[in-house]
Structures are given as structure tokens and as C-alpha cells.
Amino acid sequence: MRRLWYDARVRAALLQVAAIGLFAALVAWLAGNTATNLAQRGIAVGFDFLGRAARFPISESLIAYEPTDTFARAILVGLGNTLFVGGLVIGAATVLGLVVGLARRSRHPLGSGLATVFVDVMRNTPLVVQLLFWYALVTIGLPNARQALNPLPGVFLSLRGVVIPSPQIEGSAVLLGLSLLVVLLAVGIGAWFARRHRMRTGHGPRGRWLLTALVPVLLAMIWWWVGLSVTLDLPRLQGFNFVGGLTLTPELFTLLVGLTLYSSAFVGEIIRGGIDAVGQGQWEAGRSLGLSDAKTLRLIVLPQALRVIIPPLTSQYFNIIKNTTLALVVGYPDISYVIATTINQTGQAIEGVAILMGLFLGVSLAISLLMNWYNRRIALVTR
Amino acid sequence: MPLIQSVSRRLLLLAVGALTLGSASPALAQQTLESVKQRGAVVCGASQGTAGFGLPDQNGVWRGLDVDTCRAIAVAVFGDKDKVRFVPLTGQQRLTALQTGEVDVLPRTTTWTLQRDANGVNFTVPNYYEYPGVLLRKDLGVKESKDLKGASVCVQTGSTTEVTVADMSKTYQLDLKPVVFDSVSSTRQAFFSGRCDALITDASALAAVRATQAKNPDDYVIIPANDKMEALTPAVRHGDDRWFDIVKWSFQALIMAEQLGITQANVEEKLKSDDPTVRRFLGIERGNGQALGLDEAWAYNIVKQLGNYGEIFERNVGKGSPLKLERGPNRLYRDGGLMFPLVFN
Numbered sequence: 021m022r023r024l025w026y027d028a029r030v031r032a033a034l035l036q037v038a039a040i041g042l043f044a045a046l047v048a049w050l051a052g053n054t055a056t057n058l059a060q061r062g063i064a065v066g067f068d069f070l071g072r073a074a075r076f077p078i079s080e081s082l083i084a085y086e087p088t089d090t091f092a093r094a095i096l097v098g099l100g101n102t103l104f105v106g107g108l109v110i111g112a113a114t115v116l117g118l119v120v121g122l123a124r125r126s127r128h129p130l131g132s133g134l135a136t137v138f139v140d141v142m143r144n145t146p147l148v149v150q151l152l153f154w155y156a157l158v159t160i161g162l163p164n165a166r167q168a169l170n171p172l173p174g175v176f177l178s179l180r181g182v183v184i185p186s187p188q189i190e191g192s193a194v195l196l197g198l199s200l201l202v203v204l205l206a207v208g209i210g211a212w213f214a215r216r217h218r219m220r221t222g223h224g225p226r227g228r229w230l231l232t233a234l235v236p237v238l239l240a241m242i243w244w245w246v247g248l249s250v251t252l253d254l255p256r257l258q259g260f261n262f263v264g265g266l267t268l269t270p271e272l273f274t275l276l277v278g279l280t281l282y283s284s285a286f287v288g289e290i291i292r293g294g295i296d297a298v299g300q301g302q303w304e305a306g307r308s309l310g311l312s313d314a315k316t317l318r319l320i321v322l323p324q325a326l327r328v329i330i331p332p333l334t335s336q337y338f339n340i341i342k343n344t345t346l347a348l349v350v351g352y353p354d355i356s357y358v359i360a361t362t363i364n365q366t367g368q369a370i371e372g373v374a375i376l377m378g379l380f381l382g383v384s385l386a387i388s389l390l391m392n393w394y395n396r397r398i399a400l401v402t403r
Numbered sequence: 404m405p406l407i408q409s410v411s412r413r414l415l416l417l418a419v420g421a422l423t424l425g426s427a428s429p430a431l432a433q434q435t436l437e438s439v440k441q442r443g444a445v446v447c448g449a450s451q452g453t454a455g456f457g458l459p460d461q462n463g464v465w466r467g468l469d470v471d472t473c474r475a476i477a478v479a480v481f482g483d484k485d486k487v488r489f490v491p492l493t494g495q496q497r498l499t500a501l502q503t504g505e506v507d508v509l510p511r512t513t514t515w516t517l518q519r520d521a522n523g524v525n526f527t528v529p530n531y532y533e534y535p536g537v538l539l540r541k542d543l544g545v546k547e548s549k550d551l552k553g554a555s556v557c558v559q560t561g562s563t564t565e566v567t568v569a570d571m572s573k574t575y576q577l578d579l580k581p582v583v584f585d586s587v588s589s590t591r592q593a594f595f596s597g598r599c600d601a602l603i604t605d606a607s608a609l610a611a612v613r614a615t616q617a618k619n620p621d622d623y624v625i626i627p628a629n630d631k632m633e634a635l636t637p638a639v640r641h642g643d644d645r646w647f648d649i650v651k652w653s654f655q656a657l658i659m660a661e662q663l664g665i666t667q668a669n670v671e672e673k674l675k676s677d678d679p680t681v682r683r684f685l686g687i688e689r690g691n692g693q694a695l696g697l698d699e700a701w702a703y704n705i706v707k708q709l710g711n712y713g714e715i716f717e718r719n720v721g722k723g724s725p726l727k728l729e730r731g732p733n734r735l736y737r738d739g740g741l742m743f744p745l746v747f748n
Binding site for chain 2 (some may be wrong): 164353
């Protein structure tokens with residue numbers, strides 16, 4: 021018996037069994053208590069409410085929504101909005117972050133100075149305060165709808181947002197899609213041949229610029245031939261608001277700008293760190309080969325820096341997705357708004373929070389998978 | 404500052420609230436009165452600041468119709484209107500906070516609805532009848548809500564107003580463009596900045612906003628959003644009938660006092676009354692206190708310390724307040740209103 025206890029493997033196994041048992045007991049205790057308390061307080065449990073009509077409005081969404089739709093649809097709409105904002109911000113923050121990161125390492129004092137100030141200000145103030153600041157700026161700075169600025173015909177700038185003309189396609193949407201697909205395919209094949217030609221000879225094929233310029237002409241000709249036409253739906257002030265056109269609301273604008281600026285400071289620092297991690301010798305090697313600084317950066321430094329950049333950048337992407345839950349502060353209906361309202365309308369707090377956590381977990385895992393795949397692809401392969 | 408409280412933090416609160424349902428609470432449901440007595444204070448869910456209903460004054464003392472409703476319960480239990488604690492809650496947090504035992508009672512301009520009633524809370528008796536209203540600039544020339552076609556409206560989340568807006572838009576085919584915020588202050592700020600044409604919420608709350616926040620209150624009008632009334636009703640948790648009774652009758656005492664003509668000023672005098680109804684109400688003839696598990700002088704104490712419903716109304720939202728609201732449906736049944744005194748036998 022004592023021999024067994026002194027056996028490291030047996031002991032480790034015992035400890036693990038004990039730990040798992042303890043955890044399972046804790047979960048069972050929590051679940052039991054929850055069930056008892058819920059029953060005691062007469063709170064109905066279950067996801068039946070998802071099929072009922074939501075009845076609350078969602079001010080703007082990518083996916084069409086009416087208050088008569090179900091809670092499940094409302095949640096989908098909220099998720100769509102969150103992913104839309106998250107995706108746009110991730111894209112914009114990465115591009116802006118790259119600019120900021122490079123500017124921080126620029127030899128130009130104005131560039132590096134500005135970037136340093138930007139990073140310090142953005143990183144050291146709370147995001148909520150920044151969002152409220154941008155929103156106040158937008159709502160105080162812009163005129164009301166009746167005195168809207170009209171910089172270009174059909175473009176209006178007011179407290180109701182930016183309203184621009186929207187293209188209205190007349191004719192068959194299928195034909196439009198099909199023709200686009202065909203042209204894209206042709207461009208792809210052309211690019212493949214051009215690449216092969218260059219690999220063989222070291223030169224791009226002759227007349228490639230002319231061919232590229234022909235693409236839009238070709239498209240226009242196809243559209244004319246199948247009888248497609250695009251007209252512009254011009255927005256106009258009617259009653260209280262603008263009718264027609266596309267609207268970028270102050271809420272969405274504020275959220276996009278605020279989140280992008282805030283996140284790009286963090287992304288910028290990650291990229292700067294990655295570039296710093298690549299040895300000075302690599303730059304010198306690039307120069308000695310006669311490459312310009314830009315080419316050295318693009319072809320030699322960045323590919324190596326990416327290996328350092330990707331893991332922290334992935335966490336930053338998670339942060340961006342999670343930070344979108346601040347949307348409601350500036351009145352944009354994201355997933356957390358929909359869930360909170362659902363909880364308020366139905367009283368199903370546990371289910372609501374569980375759905376929210378599940379959705380965020382799902383989104384984060386998806387990003388994680390994608391980034392891990394990318395990380396493996398760019399990893400150093402020893403040959 | 405509730406304004407800068409982040410939504411994620413708020414969601415966290417909700418999550419924590421949901422999780423506390425999982426913690427062991429030894430038969431909490433049946434013992435609200437005991438735990439209130441042990442604690443030495445009634446904990447009430449309060450608003451984040453609605454003038455006339457619940458708002459701390461310059462000295463940090465909470466004042467308002469809902470606040471006095473809560474104080475009446477404290478007087479009934481302890482004989483002291485100051486044995487209360489107020490927990491400011493957002494519209495989203497309030498029901499969860501009540502269900503999880505954060506607060507003992509929720510008198511917080513909460514509309515009595517079927518869904519809420521069926522899902523974990525019990526509504527006592529309405530302490531205010533209300534209609535949803537629309538606050539607008541006068542110069543828009545809007546006379547009724549049917550004229551609001553295409554208007555942008557600012558709404559606060561976590562209220563029945565969201566549903567009101569959606570229903571209104573559909574019924575009158577208004578194609579309203581709602582902009583929804585999470586805090587009272589952001590919603591109002593957005594309205595006064597001109598982001599929205601209209602602010603929609605309870606008419607009394609709109610009167611409060613107009614009185615306290617508009618640069619020139621006369622520039623704004625309030626019109627009814629639809630033809631529906633709502634009953635704002637203090638709520639308690641499911642499963643504790645004794646506490647449900649105490650909350651219900653503490654408020655009823657205010658109504659009955661007004662019916663019997665008993666005021667804060669004349670309550671001493673009324674102790675000498677020969678009227679059996681008055682004597683039973685004030686506890687000179689014993690029985691009502693014992694039935695509720697309270698001191699026999701509970702109703703006397705309530706009137707002595709807070710006055711009757713009429714006095715509370717005028718002081719907080721009526722003529723004696725900046726809101727200057729009409730009694731309207733909140734008059735006694737006798738006077739053509741909906742406030743109905745139940746029998747104190």
C-alpha cells in the first residue's frame with residue numbers, strides 16, 4: 021500500500037481522478053442548486069421562447085428584420101451586425117495598424133512622433149470614453165436633417181448620417197452575377213498564364229496593361245448586350261427623414277471609427293514588435309543585394325516578422341470582437357443588445373447569457389482556427 | 404457614473420446574476436421578511452435617476468413616488484421610513500436583480516406585463532397608471548402620433564417602450580427609425596442633440612425630462628404614443644406569499660388613508676375618531692397588524708411618516724413638484740380614477 025503511494029505514476033493518477041471528481045461534484049452541486057432555486061422561484065427554463073415573436077425593433081441590420089420575426093431571427097440579426105462590425109474593424113485596424121507600426125519605426129521624426137502620440141493616447145484612455153467622445157463629436161458637430169450639408173449632388177451629411185445614392189440594378193440579377201463570374205474567371209486564368217510566363221522568362225507578358233484595361237469595357241459590353249442597366253436611387257428629404265439611397269448612421273460610423281482607431285494602436289505595437297524582432301542583419305542583407313527599403317520590408321522583413329506577429333494579433337482580433345459589445349453605448353444594435361433585450365422581454369436570463377457565451381466562443385474559435393492555419397502556412401519550414 | 408458604465412460590465416452583472424441562481428440559498432424564497440428584519444433594512448430596486456419617481460436629492464436622500472412606495476414598506480416592517488437601501492438598476496438588470504434576491508422589492512416604474520408576471524415575479528398593485536408618450540419639438544407641428552411618418556425616435560433599451568415603438572410603427576404604418584441606447588442619459592442626450600425627432604417613453608418620465616433637462620421646456624410638447632394605458636406596479640419574487648401581502652397592503656394603506664381623509668397632519672387627531680373603519684385602519688382595533696405579521700400601528704406609522712397617496716403624489720410628481728403632472732387616472736376611484744381602496748378588514 022505504501023509502495024503504491026510512493027509510486028509517482030499512481031499518485032499522479034490518483035490526484036487527477038480526485039481533481040476531476042471534485043470538479044464534477046462542484047458542477048453537479050451548482051446545477052442542482054440552480055434547478056432547485058429556479059423551481060422555487062417559478063422561473064420557466066428552456067429555449068421555447070426562441071420561436072416566439074421578438075416584437076422589439078432593431079434599428080439597422082445586414083439581415084432583413086421585422087419586429088414580427090422570432091427571437092431566434094433577432095439573435096441571428098444581432099450576430100450578423102456584430103460580425104459585420106467586427107470584420108470591418110479587424111480589416112481596417114490591421115491596415116491602419118500596419119501604417120502606425122511602420123511609422124513608429126520610420127526614420128522621419130514627424131512620422132514616428134505622430135505615431136507615438138497616437139499609440140499613447142489611444143492605448144491609455146478607456147474605449148467607452150473614446151466611443152462617447154466620437155459620438156458626441158458627431159452629434160454636436162453635424163447639422164440636423166433639414167439643414168443637411170450637400171457636398172455632392174445626392175450626397176447628404178447630417179445628424180441622420182451620411183446618405184449616398186444607391187445603385188439600382190434593372191434587369192436580371194442572375195445574369196449580372198453570371199457575367200461577373202465569367203469575367204473574374206477569365207481574369208484569373210489570364211493571371212495564371214502571366215505568372216507562368218514570368219516564372220519562365222522573368223518578364224511579364226507584353227500588352228498586359230491593355231488587357232487589364234479591357235476588362236471593364238468587356239463587362240460594360242456584356243451588360244449592354246443582355247440589357248442590364250444601373251440607375252442611381254437618389255436620396256431626398258421627405259417629411260422627417262431622407263428616403264432612398266444608402267445611409268451610414270452616426271451610430272455605425274462612430275462605432276467603426278472608434279473601434280478601429282483604438283484597436284489599430286494595439287495592432288501597430290504588435291507589428292512594430294514583430295519588425296523589431298527581425299535582426300538588423302536582415303535589413304543590411306537586403307540593402308547589400310540592392311533592394312530598396314520598401315522591397316526589403318515587403319520581401320524579407322515582414323515575412324519573418326509575421327511569425328512573431330500572428331499569435332498576439334490573433335488575441336487582438338478576439339479583443340476587437342469582444343469590444344463590439346460596447347456598441348449599445350453609441351446606439352448600435354449588436355448581439356449583446358439583442359440578448360439583453362431578449363432577457364428583459366422574456367426573463368430567460370440563464371438561457372440568454374448561455375447563448376451569448378456560446379456565440380462568442382464559436383466566433384473566437386473560428387478566428388483561432390483560421391489564424392492557426394495561417395500561422396502554420398507561414399511558419400519557418402526547414403528544408 | 405452610470406453613464407460610463409460599460410455594456411460588457413453590465414452583461415457581466417447579468418451573467419453574475421444568472422450564476423447566483425446557482426449558489427445555495429437556504430429556502431430564501433419563503434423568508435424575505437426574516438432576512439429583511441435581520442438585515443435591518445428593506446432593499447429596493449431603484450431607477451438610475453427619474454425625477455419624481457426615484458432620484459437622490461442634493462443631500463443624497465432618495466426622493467420620488469417609487470421611493471415613497473418603498474419607504475412605506477420599511478415603515479410597515481420597522482416603523483422607520485429610513486430603514487431602506489436603494490440599488491440603482493438599469494431597465495435590463497431590474498428583473499434579474501429581483502429574481503436573484505439582490506433586491507427585496509422592485510418599485511421602479513415597471514410595467515405589469517404577462518410575460519414578466521409569468522416568468523418569476525409577482526406584481527402587487529399598480530402604484531401609478533401611465534401612458535406611453537412622445538416628446539417632440541413644438542415647431543415640428545406634430546399633433547398626434549399618426550403624423551410621425553418616417554421619424555427617427557430615441558428609445559431606451561430594457562423597457563416596454565421598445566415594443567410600443569415597434570407596435571406603433573406597424574399599426575399606423577409609420578416606418579419609424581428607432582435608435583436604441585442603453586442608458587437614460589445617452590438616450591436623452593441623443594434626443595436633445597437632434598439625432599432623433601422624438602423621444603418615446605412613459606409620459607411622466609417625459610415630463611420629468613422636459614422639466615429638468617430642456618433648455619426651454621416650452622419648446623417641447625408631449626403627445627400620447629397610442630391609446631393604451633400601462634400599470635406601473637411594484638413587483639416581488641415568486642414564492643413568498645407573506646412578503647407579497649406585506650408589500651401589497653403597505654401601498655394599499657396609502658390609498659385607504661386618502662379615501663378616509665387621513666393625512667400626515669391630522670393622523671394624531673384621527674386616533675380619537677369613532678368611525679370603526681378609521682379605528683380598524685389605524686390599529687386601535689387590533690387584528691390587521693397581527694394578520695400580516697406586523698405591528699398593529701403599521702398603517703398609522705405609514706401615514707404619520709409619509710402621508711397618504713394624494714400627498715405623496717402631489718409632493719413628488721404633482722403640483723408640489725417641477726413635473727406638475729395631473730392626477731388623471733391616478734385619482735381615487737371615488738373621484739373618477741383607477742386607484743381603488745381595498746377593504747381593511
